[in-house]
Amino acid sequence: MRQISSVADSANGSIPLRDYQYHARVLVKDYVFADNFLPYTSILGSILACKVIYDLTKLISNYHFKPYSSLTKIQRTEWNNRGLSTVHAIFITYMSVYFVFWSDLFSDGHGSELITFRASPISIFTLGVSVGYFLVDLTMICWLYPSLGGMEYILHHSLSAIAVAYSMLSKEGQLYTFMVLISEMTTPEINLRWYLDVAGLKDSLTYLINGIVIFFAWLGARILLFGYMFYHVYLHHHQVVKMHVFGYILVFGVPSVLAVMNLMWFGKILKGLKKTLMKQL
Structure with a gap:
């Protein structure tokens, strides 16, 4: 019956659902999560996720938190921005603690490669997510300056974005990058x-x-x-x-x-x- 259905679909000029699924898996594997594209897809995905989280924070706060409606426009913007930074902080703290203390990727007895040159697709993806967030937050701080923070925030985010992006692209010093990113647990x-x-x-x-x-x-x-x-x-x-x-x-x-x-x-x-x-x- 499956062969007959496939022949019928071909005769009708349509493509079976499983063919769409196969092509989608190939696209994701060969392009979206390919080593050459992973840093850029993770950054782009992070930027899109930031937009979604920002809008969700705005939507949820508007319906479930009474103080939100009485805030000024810039206070509501900061409220939503802080919701976004909280989500990023929880994610990057968990992943950073995992890589620094739980994973064998950067342990001294794991593999023959130097610790400073070790990386994995997951570590690259994680750093890409953080780069995307820092770019979004830095853009908002500069655009609304100084409402969301002064020069110290611009300096902090600029240094963080440069260091994390370099570590992600060069695959160098990722262990120390994750050690520093654990500090996001205070956010x-x-x-x-x-x-x-x-x-x-x-x-x-x-x-x-x-x-x-x-x-x-x-x-x-x-x-x-x-x-x-x-x-x-x-x-x-x-x-x-x-x-x-x-x-x-x-x-x-x-x-x-x-x-x-x-x-x-x-x-x-x-x-x-x-x-x-x-x-x-």
């Missing part, structure tokens, strides 16, 4: 702090607990982990020096600049937490 807490503030819950217990969580998350992901990364670079310096000179500069330069910024922001977080605790006491 949901920072966004929740802003949401609570806008909703008029700055004096609530939730706001206080969130501030404490921010303190410890920042200390672990943006201070201690950066120290561990620099120590790891020191131990594997004989492999790092074999990278391209631009990649070598990025490994030392970008984390160093971000570390200084993290320390400055950490000082503000500590000051804010002390102020909040004093109010509660």
Whole structure:
């Protein structure tokens, strides 16, 4: 019966559904997820996903969060933008922790290739998603400057986009890129702090607990982990020096600049937490 159906379809000039499915699989395998196209398809897919998530945040917030309708236009834009950054942060934190601590891809005893030159299709795809997000967020910050952030945000996102894109395209230093990207785990807490503030819950217990969580998350992901990364670079310096000179500069330069910024922001977080605790006491 299947052969008869196929002959009938051919006679009628139509193509069976399974042929469409086969051609679709070939297209995805040979082009969309091919090694040469994977970085670009992941970036493009990320940009499209950012648009969808932004619109969904706007739609859900409009119907389920009463404070949203009373916000100004720029506040609603920032609200939606923070929803987008939260989704990206959750995704990239999970994937980064996986590659750094769970996966064997970058372990010392795995394979004969140098750690600084290891990569996989999944790691490339993950970095492409992050590049797409940073490009979208950077564009929004510049377009609405300074409503969504000042020069420190432009510097942070520019350095992040350049470093992540280079690591994705060159397949160099991806381990250290993922170590730095783990710092995105603090983003949901920072966004929740802003949401609570806008909703008029700055004096609530939730706001206080969130501030404490921010303190410890920042200390672990943006201070201690950066120290561990620099120590790891020191131990594997004989492999790092074999990278391209631009990649070598990025490994030392970008984390160093971000570390200084993290320390400055950490000082503000500590000051804010002390102020909040004093109010509660």
